[in-house]
Amino acid sequence: MINLSVEKTASRGIAIAPVYLYQEVDLTPDTALITEDQVEAEVARYETVKKEVVADLAALAEENEIFAAHMAIADDFTLQELVNQKICSEQKNIQMAIAEAVEEVSALFQQMDDEYMRERAADVQDIGKRFLIKCKNASVQDLSAIAEPVIVVARDLYPSDTVKMNPAFVKGIITEEGGVTSHVSIMAKNYGIPALTGVAGVLEQITDGVMVCMDAEAGLIVIDPLESVREDYEKRKQEQDAELELIKKYREREPITPDGKRVSLCINVGNTAEIKQALDKNIDGVGLFRTEFLYMDNQHFPTEEEQYQVYKEAAELCPKEVTIRTLDIGGDKELPYYEFDPEENPFLGWRAIRISLDMPDMFRTQLRAILRASAFGHIRIMFPMLISLEELRDAKAILEECKQQLREEGIAFDEEMEVGMMMETPASVLLADEFAKEADFFSIGTNDLTQYVLAVDRGNKKIASRYDSFHPAVLKAIETIIKAGHSHGIKIGMCGEMASDVKAIPILLQYGLDEFSMSAGNVDYARKIIIGK
Ligand code: PEP
Numbered sequence: 219m220i221n222l223s224v225e226k227t228a229s230r231g232i233a234i235a236p237v238y239l240y241q242e243v244d245l246t247p248d249t250a251l252i253t254e255d256q257v258e259a260e261v262a263r264y265e266t267v268k269k270e271v272v273a274d275l276a277a278l279a280e281e282n283e284i285f286a287a288h289m290a291i292a293d294d295f296t297l298q299e300l301v302n303q304k305i306c307s308e309q310k311n312i313q314m315a316i317a318e319a320v321e322e323v324s325a326l327f328q329q330m331d332d333e334y335m336r337e338r339a340a341d342v343q344d345i346g347k348r349f350l351i352k353c354k355n356a357s358v359q360d361l362s363a364i365a366e367p368v369i370v371v372a373r374d375l376y377p378s379d380t381v382k383m384n385p386a387f388v389k390g391i392i393t394e395e396g397g398v399t400s401h402v403s404i405m406a407k408n409y410g411i412p413a414l415t416g417v418a419g420v421l422e423q424i425t426d427g428v429m430v431c432m433d434a435e436a437g438l439i440v441i442d443p444l445e446s447v448r449e450d451y452e453k454r455k456q457e458q459d460a461e462l463e464l465i466k467k468y469r470e471r472e473p474i475t476p477d478g479k480r481v482s483l484c485i486n487v488g489n490t491a492e493i494k495q496a497l498d499k500n501i502d503g504v505g506l507f508r509t510e511f512l513y514m515d516n517q518h519f520p521t522e523e524e525q526y527q528v529y530k531e532a533a534e535l536c537p538k539e540v541t542i543r544t545l546d547i548g549g550d551k552e553l554p555y556y557e558f559d560p561e562e563n564p565f566l567g568w569r570a571i572r573i574s575l576d577m578p579d580m581f582r583t584q585l586r587a588i589l590r591a592s593a594f595g596h597i598r599i600m601f602p603m604l605i606s607l608e609e610l611r612d613a614k615a616i617l618e619e620c621k622q623q624l625r626e627e628g629i630a631f632d633e634e635m636e637v638g639m640m641m642e643t644p645a646s647v648l649l650a651d652e653f654a655k656e657a658d659f660f661s662i663g664t665n666d667l668t669q670y671v672l673a674v675d676r677g678n679k680k681i682a683s684r685y686d687s688f689h690p691a692v693l694k695a696i697e698t699i700i701k702a703g704h705s706h707g708i709k710i711g712m713c714g715e716m717a718s719d720v721k722a723i724p725i726l727l728q729y730g731l732d733e734f735s736m737s738a739g740n741v742d743y744a745r746k747i748i749i750g751k
């Protein structure tokens with residue numbers, strides 16, 4: 219019997235089953251250079267492979283929206299240009315050219331501090347894998363053939379792998395790489411499959427077919443358990459299954475606290491696919507639409523029309539409320555098509571509203587798109603990272619200009635659209651009273667608020683233990699914001715991670731928080747805690 223323990227849970231739950239070891243095929247690219255007269259044929263070969271990959275992804279996209287995004291990346295001009303350049307100028311063979319181009323594009327994502335964005339690099343690598351499998355005519359282990367209960371153990375799992383897994387048989391997932399916001403985690407959470415990712419060294423310890431017990435919530439893996447240990451896990455699994463059934467029953471119920479306050483329970487999303495997946499969770503809307511992904515998963519600044527279509531779809535999907543945050547780029551989030559000057563302190567630098575106000579044309583494009591979409595539902599707009607009333611006023615003034623333009627053009631929008639702001643800087647806390655007079659709502663961004671109040675970088679592992687949203691100074695900041703907002707009659711939400719923390723929810727309710735917004739996977743648990751009986 220071997221015990222392993224892991225720090226972070228990707229998807230909670232207990233699983234007991236034999237291991238299905240998923241071994242990757244060797245996709246190491248052929249390193250031989252090509253001759254000049256082979257260049258043309260190699261470029262043509264890439265064209266053919268690309269068409270095949272795009273066609274495969276188009277078929278998958280009908281089942282799962284993730285693959286629509288993958289299709290766009292596979293078909294993307296930048297990737298093609300990079301590959302062609304390596305074939306034509308450096309005489310790399312197609313395998314090398316693809317492998318290097320994919321590395322370069324995914325490195326862009328990997329450099330980011332934000333964990334969610336870092337893990338988007340896996341999408342790019344997944345697409346690269348598809349290309350290489352085609353180029354090498356490789357045969358891959360078929361995860362769709364799994365027809366008995368197993369725990370899948372792999373180095374990493376990409377969307378192209380997870381899409382093949384039948385949740386009826388995959389009882390648990392353990393990967394050596396990947397983080398808690400990777401696709402495999404999201405997929406596991408959606409299906410309620412216990413998962414642990416980033417389990418260093420697990421592949422060395424595990425063999426195919428060996429029995430494993432895992433408790434993802436506690437971060438425990440027991441390989442080849444003693445009978446008594448297995449029985450204990452079986453018993454706890456039954457208890458957990460019963461609890462899960464109970465939690466699901468809460469879905470029907472409104473999130474009303476024991477003392478009778480109806481709060482809002484919303485989700486945070488980065489695209490409309492995430493909204494669709496959460497529609498059966500009885501949510502009150504989207505408390506945070508992070509629009510930066512629209513900009514980052516693109517090869518150019520998204521046009522007004524492109525943005526409008528996305529925001530309109532969101533508004534129609536979620537008629538109760540969609541809170542769209544204007545571009546929050548900079549800090550750790552870069553754009554593949556725009557060069558940011560290097561900065562000493564990016565999180566204290568050119569970020570979020572600062573960029574929008576300095577690039578008013580780009581800002582107007584986004585505001586017009588949001589306004590136009592507001593005619594199709596209940597859209598609220600929210601500005602990130604404000605530190606002064608001037609910024610709020612300037613942003614509102616540009617919004618007013620856009621409204622006036624649309625009126626003159628005879629284009630409909632919601633004249634009453636609420637304009638709110640993220641509360642995530644110490645300055646906004648200290649000025650909460652003043653801001654509350656001019657904003658229609660606040661949404662507390664505890665991810666940034668914690669880092670700025672405590673002067674603790676949210677992405678620095680070395681000081682992670684000091685990053686504490688329960689620090690009295692952070693709690694005091696939250697309480698101050700809620701009090702100030704309420705004294706001016708505005709609603710206060712929270713869209714930082716703290717909103718779904720089971721230990722934080724009772725405190726936040728005590729402070730009087732009106733709206734809790736979180737990733738969809740946490741909504742059921744949060745609802746139960748809010749209702750409290
Ligand atoms: C926050 O800072 O809490 C927040 C929700 O915004 P982001 O994580 O996107 O910075």
Ligand code: MG
Pocket residue numbers: 602642663665666
């Ligand atoms: Mg933030």
